[in-house]
Amino acid sequence: MSVVDESQSGQGSRSFRRIFYAQRGSVIALSVLGVLVLLCIFVPLLPFEGSSTNLGLRWLAPSGQHWLGTDELGRDYLIRVFEGGRISLLVGFAATALSMTIGVIVGLASGYFGGRVDGVLMRGTDFLSSVPWMVLVIVASVFFKPGLVTIILIIGFLSWVPTARLIRAETLSARERTFVGYAKFIGENQLRIIGRHILFAVIPVVVVAATSTLSSAMLTESALSFLGLGVQQPLASWGSLLNTAQSSLQRAPLLAVIPGFLLALTVFCANIVGNGLRTALTRENEL
Amino acid sequence: MSNNLLRIQGLNVSITNRSGQTVQILRDVSVSAQDGGILGIVGESGSGKTMLLRSIMRILPENATQGWGAIDFDGRDVREDFARSRLPISMVFQDPLTSFNPLRRIGGHLTEVIKRFQGVRGKAAHELAVQALTQVEIPEPARVLGQFPHELSGGMRQRAMIAMALLVQPKLLLADEPTTALDATIQAQILALLAKLRQEEGLTVMLVTHDLGVVAALCDRMLVMKDGVVVEEGDVEAVFASPQHPYTRQLLDATPNVMGGAHE
Amino acid sequence: MARFILRRLAQLVPMLLLLSFVVFTLIHFAPFDVINAITTPSMSEETKQMMREKFGLDQPFWVQYWLWLSNLLQGDLGYSLVSRYPIADELATRLLNTFVLIFPAYLTAFILAIALGLIAGSRPGKRVDRFVDGVCSVAIATPTFWFALLVIAFFGFTLRWFPILGMHSVGKDGDPLDFLAHLAMPFLVLVIALFPELTRYVRAATITQYGQEYVLVQRAYGASERTILTRHVSRNILLPIITQLGLALPLLVTGAIITENIFSWPGIGQYILQASLSLDYPVILSILLLSATLVILGNLLADVLYVAADPRIRIGKRSR
Numbered sequence: 122m123s124v125v126d127e128s129q130s131g132q133g134s135r136s137f138r139r140i141f142y143a144q145r146g147s148v149i150a151l152s153v154l155g156v157l158v159l160l161c162i163f164v165p166l167l168p169f170e171g172s173s174t175n176l177g178l179r180w181l182a183p184s185g186q187h188w189l190g191t192d193e194l195g196r197d198y199l200i201r202v203f204e205g206g207r208i209s210l211l212v213g214f215a216a217t218a219l220s221m222t223i224g225v226i227v228g229l230a231s232g233y234f235g236g237r238v239d240g241v242l243m244r245g246t247d248f249l250s251s252v253p254w255m256v257l258v259i260v261a262s263v264f265f266k267p268g269l270v271t272i273i274l275i276i277g278f279l280s281w282v283p284t285a286r287l288i289r290a291e292t293l294s295a296r297e298r299t300f301v302g303y304a305k306f307i308g309e310n311q312l313r314i315i316g317r318h319i320l321f322a323v324i325p326v327v328v329v330a331a332t333s334t335l336s337s338a339m340l341t342e343s344a345l346s347f348l349g350l351g352v353q354q355p356l357a358s359w360g361s362l363l364n365t366a367q368s369s370l371q372r373a374p375l376l377a378v379i380p381g382f383l384l385a386l387t388v389f390c391a392n393i394v395g396n397g398l399r400t401a402l403t404r405e406n407e408l
Numbered sequence: 409m410s411n412n413l414l415r416i417q418g419l420n421v422s423i424t425n426r427s428g429q430t431v432q433i434l435r436d437v438s439v440s441a442q443d444g445g446i447l448g449i450v451g452e453s454g455s456g457k458t459m460l461l462r463s464i465m466r467i468l469p470e471n472a473t474q475g476w477g478a479i480d481f482d483g484r485d486v487r488e489d490f491a492r493s494r495l496p497i498s499m500v501f502q503d504p505l506t507s508f509n510p511l512r513r514i515g516g517h518l519t520e521v522i523k524r525f526q527g528v529r530g531k532a533a534h535e536l537a538v539q540a541l542t543q544v545e546i547p548e549p550a551r552v553l554g555q556f557p558h559e560l561s562g563g564m565r566q567r568a569m570i571a572m573a574l575l576v577q578p579k580l581l582l583a584d585e586p587t588t589a590l591d592a593t594i595q596a597q598i599l600a601l602l603a604k605l606r607q608e609e610g611l612t613v614m615l616v617t618h619d620l621g622v623v624a625a626l627c628d629r630m631l632v633m634k635d636g637v638v639v640e641e642g643d644v645e646a647v648f649a650s651p652q653h654p655y656t657r658q659l660l661d662a663t664p665n666v667m668g669g670a671h672e
Numbered sequence: 673m674a675r676f677i678l679r680r681l682a683q684l685v686p687m688l689l690l691l692s693f694v695v696f697t698l699i700h701f702a703p704f705d706v707i708n709a710i711t712t713p714s715m716s717e718e719t720k721q722m723m724r725e726k727f728g729l730d731q732p733f734w735v736q737y738w739l740w741l742s743n744l745l746q747g748d749l750g751y752s753l754v755s756r757y758p759i760a761d762e763l764a765t766r767l768l769n770t771f772v773l774i775f776p777a778y779l780t781a782f783i784l785a786i787a788l789g790l791i792a793g794s795r796p797g798k799r800v801d802r803f804v805d806g807v808c809s810v811a812i813a814t815p816t817f818w819f820a821l822l823v824i825a826f827f828g829f830t831l832r833w834f835p836i837l838g839m840h841s842v843g844k845d846g847d848p849l850d851f852l853a854h855l856a857m858p859f860l861v862l863v864i865a866l867f868p869e870l871t872r873y874v875r876a877a878t879i880t881q882y883g884q885e886y887v888l889v890q891r892a893y894g895a896s897e898r899t900i901l902t903r904h905v906s907r908n909i910l911l912p913i914i915t916q917l918g919l920a921l922p923l924l925v926t927g928a929i930i931t932e933n934i935f936s937w938p939g940i941g942q943y944i945l946q947a948s949l950s951l952d953y954p955v956i957l958s959i960l961l962l963s964a965t966l967v968i969l970g971n972l973l974a975d976v977l978y979v980a981a982d983p984r985i986r987i988g989k990r991s992r
Binding site for chain 1: 811812824960
Binding site for chain 2: 761884885886888889890891892893894899903904907908912945983984
């Protein structure tokens with residue numbers, strides 16, 4: 122319908138960026154996410170006192186010395202919360218990386234080769250998704266020794282199905298585009314076609330899928346740790362902090378409020394950034 | 409003969425997209441439809457043909473703004489109450505399958521329009537619906553009323569759509585590429601039906617098409633649009649004989665044997 | 673219709689068989705000995721050996737699978753390693769408990785979602801839409817267990833309105849008011865957990881429908897916004913929504929795992945978590961089998977509902 126072409130200024134990634142920055146919400150969310158990550162990385166490194174246990178200082182109220190008070194073993198809760206955040210984010214990012222790797226490989230293979238490869242892989246994903254997510258995770262966590270690495274592996278290995286489906290669909294449409302046909306025609310190697318042409322085409326979808334996988338991975342980790350199936354003592358994540366806080370909820374509700382709020386904030390921001398990216402992508406396709 | 413049923417002058421329509429850019433879709437468009445005639449509107453896709461019809465029907469997208477110079481309908485200046493009053497105009501759309509609500513029967517669609525435009529309900533409405541279907545030459549009208557849109561063939565669906573348009577009791581019928589989605593033989597039937605209705609009902613028709621053969625066969629006057637601007641207007645034969653605008657010439661050159669081909 | 677359902681059921685059989693095989697393999701190779709569930713440590717090795725033979729546990733893998741499968745089809749899921757009760761009995765009781773919690777919660781969330789989704793989706797980009805969308809975004813990002821803790825801290829500890837644990841107070845097993853008081857907080861938590869995704873779904877479906885050509889046509893034929901919403905759009909939205917009901921079937925078992933555990937609600941969710949913490953493999957795998965069966969049946973239900981509701985799909989008759 123374009124009669125007057127006023128959209129010539131934006132080319133490729135430039136217009137993408139312009140639209141993304143036009144969405145102030147996403148930018149704010151991204152900044153908040155960045156600040157949270159930095160706090161979780163650096164606060165536990167600061168030379169504060171109070172990261173050791175001291176039973177004389179249990180459940181102190183917030184004060185100038187302990188901004189968020191102390192926990193059930195007398196540790197400074199501010200430091201404890203950011204230590205927990207560190208583990209939560211670590212699990213989130215590591216599980217997302219694993220999940221993306223599997224999802225992209227399965228999706229690419231399924232979409233590019235089609236036929237029998239596609240049939241087998243998609244039956245597999247159907248089978249995997251026929252068990253409710255939470256049950257699957259609980260069953261998996263029973264068969265392995267609970268711990269940091271286990272939880273990353275479990276979430277990573279069980280959360281790639283939606284990504285694989287997305288990548289498969291995107292690969293199918295990328296495969297139909299002419300340059301792939303041309304590359305095949307001039308006899309380029311299959312793996313090179315995938316690596317050069319198709320992978321490049323699906324990267325935007327991967328980025329968007331990664332943000333939603335990140336937030337669901339963090340929510341899953343916290344739920345499992347909350348139920349006692351995830352990160353084990355003395356390590357703490359936001360979920361396991363909430364588990365501990367549950368037993369002293371009446372005495373010290375703040376211990377439950379803080380980590381849950383930070384978790385919700387992180388997930389919220391990741392979702393907003395993901396939505397922003399998705400909108401920016403669809404608009405760029407429209408222009 | 410030179411009585412204009414609808415005369416529009418200086419129509420401007422622009423659309424603001426989500427990134428805040430404004431694109432002008434129609435620029436200073438003037439149209440007149442002669443009473444009882446068929447006006448053909450041609451142009452490539454994106455030239456604003458459909459938007460012209462949609463702005464006459466007042467169903468522009470929400471992000472569009474329109475401005476008029478003048479609108480006369482049936483010899484009356486209707487610029488003031490154009491937005492409020494319901495003029496006797498109805499429209500037939502491109503794809504009859506998507507034009508009907510898939511989950512409502514044909515009868516439901518027709519009686520709803522009858523109730524709205526003629527204030528008739530129940531059995532009387534049913535009778536009117538049967539009449540309308542008969543008028544557009546649908547066999548077994550009573551049975552068709554009980555069918556869902558997907559149960560009809562493409563040609564029958566478009567006939568039913570025309571029947572629904574007639575139930576508005578229009579003086580002016582707008583048709584937006586009404587045969588594009590149909591098979592070639594069905595196309596001819598639908599166009600013949602439009603010609604018949606013009607004859608019998610004294611309908612005035614504005615027919616958007618990209619097929620110059622259809623224009624040559626059916627229309628009295630024609631309008632050529634490009635990029636939201638009317639580039640040429642006139643009697644069909646005059647335009648075909650000596651096109652003034654280079655774009656019209658281009659269109660005619662791209663359609664071999666238009667005059668001959670259409671009459672075969 | 674009946675033939676369609678039968679045919680679909682027949683298609684399910686291989687899927688269910690594969691599932692049961694996977695589950696049995698997991699049971700078989702899980703690090704425990706089934707015989708421990710039905711014997712006591714005081715029994716002699718000879719007695720244990722006799723029981724082993726009696727239950728066919730000395731048979732090869734395939735024979736055992738066959739035995740297990742035929743027991744399964746008769747409703748015998750074996751015994752819990754911890755309580756030594758038959759799993760099927762325990763499951764039945766707990767299924768009912770979960771059902772009375774999650775059914776009203778899902779229904780409420782469902783109705784709420786339809787209302788909010790229609791309102792928001794019929795006015796995309798307007799203030800009410802942005803508000804609904806904002807509420808959903810926040811609710812989706814809020815971890816259920818955290819929200820549950822806040823609810824307990826506020827309604828349970830500060831206001832002292834509702835009891836915090838269990839389904840009944842001691843000695844008040846049949847008292848409906850006591851039951852409702854216990855239901856209140858987990859119900860609230862579940863509604864908040866369930867409604868945002870559903871609302872988003874209804875909203876998206878509504879926006880899709882408003883983009884359809886028939887809405888434009890109806891506008892051209894003078895239909896009011898109200899008529900368009902009630903007579904045209906809502907019918908078309910009902911279709912995709914109905915399929916959601918089928919997909920919700922497995923929620924009846926596993927939709928409240930976290931909530932049940934926080935509120936000590938004696939349902940399936942609590943059962944599987946207790947079992948997983950005490951490594952009660954037969955119980956865990958029974959619930960795995962149950963929930964996967966429900967997913968598969970739920971998909972079937974969704975298909976059947978869709979076919980029943982959409983006139984465009986006619987089974988058995990040839991469409992013209």
